[in-house]
Amino acid sequence: MSLVARKRNVLPGFGPTLGFTLFYLGVIVLLPLSALFLKSAGLGWSQFWKIVTEPRVVASYKLTFGASLIAALINAVFGLMVAWTLVRYRFPGKKVIDALVDLPFALPTAVSGIALTAIYAPNGWIGQYLEPLGIKVAFTPLGITIALIFVGLPFVVRTLQPAIAELEKEHEEAAASLGATRFHAFTRVILPAILPALLTGFAMAFARALGEYGSVVFIAGNMPMKTEITSLLIVTKLEQYDYPGATAIATVMLMASFVLLLTINMLQYWAGHRHQGVA
């Protein structure tokens, strides 16, 4: 007989739901990931290190992380503006524009990749005007960044919309009545309030960009050392039946992404909870 009474909760279901969550995450997320680790572990450390530090691979890391970061930052700024406009103002066609935001979600990435390439290629709609100015978009890192901005936009807009809608008008009125300019009201009152959502949107857009493949491969041109993203490199290795090599690079990507996302999550937690610190 146990003397320790089990703590009872009026809301039932903690056991089964936690069990299901762990099982589900295990089967759907962790199982394939651990297979990845196992496969690359077969390589041995020195072999692994040699593959993942090959100059061509390192160049692809730099490109992938750099372009993804820039794309996510640009999305954070302009996505905020789009979300703000969609929440705060009423104008004809608002619903249509709101629906348009989701298109990059729904569109097969290859379709968007081909469309972007067609537009930005030297003889494309926009590319033909940029070419004489000396701006090359297609088959350059700039083109890759544009493709990543395209696929990442909905993440920022959709996470920010509810946060902006929840902002209380009174806070802005209070700031105004205390003599704050619109700029001060935005930077000191509005921005801190939506910062957690902005960080979440940024993190999601960034994560999506890191793993993006379809929309990038067409516009990138895929020149080794110049416009070759990491996910393409992995596919290339697979096509050459170099499974250990592919998994080794994938493992590095996975670790890096995990660390970055964890950092952003912690930042976001801090932004959301610092004002609820203990008394």
Place this chain on the structure above:
Amino acid sequence: MSIEVKHISKTFGNFTALHDVSLRVNDGELVALLGPSGSGKTTLLRIIAGLEVADPNPASEILFDDSSVTERPVGQRRVGFVFQHYALFRHMTVFENIAFGLRVRPRALRPSKAEIRDRVHQLLKLVQLENFGGRYPSQLSGGQRQRVALARALAVEPKVLLLDEPFGALDAKVRQGLRDWLRKLHDEIHLTSVLVTHDQEEALEVADRIVVMNQGRIEQDGTPEHVFHQPANPFVMEFLGQVNVFQGRVRRGQALLGEMAIEYPNYEADQEREAMVYMRPHELDIKRSRNGVASLAARVVRVNPAGSVAKVNLRAGDGQNIYVDLPLERLQELQLAHGDEVYVYPKNARVFVPDYVI
């Protein structure tokens, strides 16, 4: 600083929130705008603050100390505005909240860091929250939050203080405490203040003057004593406290309520007219026996002695409910019980003859 608004109207779509309202608040006065929800009192306050713009009308004007501020935006009117739900900045500490108005000033007008710190500490002392500067709003009770909101509004040294239902979201006991404290504060700093409330008790207790509003119009404007004892019309009478309303008739200087007759010298004509007779519960007395004509037979329904006065609920012969507040000693004398037949005597009554409506 005095406040004057002239001919202010405001419509929201089809809804008229304010209907050609004019009002003057003298320097150093604490005026309460009192009315039910939808009466336009908050809209009027927000228009004074500059948070809302009145309908365009060449005659409408807002004056602070007799100079027009109609075109000035809220940030330049030097008003302290206190919101019903505090509107404290959640990500800032109490200190930062209060300092906000000083820190966002243009560099040339901004006090030094030390000055800001001194000013904030002074204000924290004023609102009795000296040791709470480092806390976040979420760590404070409702009453404390509202005091922080007040300190924040006062930090910018406003010329007028505007309070929008400041105690509306608080529980009764805290509300009473803050009410007394606000009155004391006002007596100390003498800042021209306008308080919006739907709580007549609050208005009667705190304000120097009460402006009773209904459906976008001012019904009555006067001292608490005046509006309570000499209500201008049935609306004010009914809004300021509980009241018994009787349907009656007037003729030849008398108001008749069934068998009861009340003096009413304002109407001497022979022709009989409909009238409404209003009596507050404390203006009625109960007797065991009939004596004279000014009484109404009723049956005791419920006696509730839990309070500073006993609340007695009676029912007249025609089924009308009558509420009487009796002093507890009087209740002791009468020994009322459920079902007793008694007589109700008005000590005071007000008669309103409705205008002819065709």
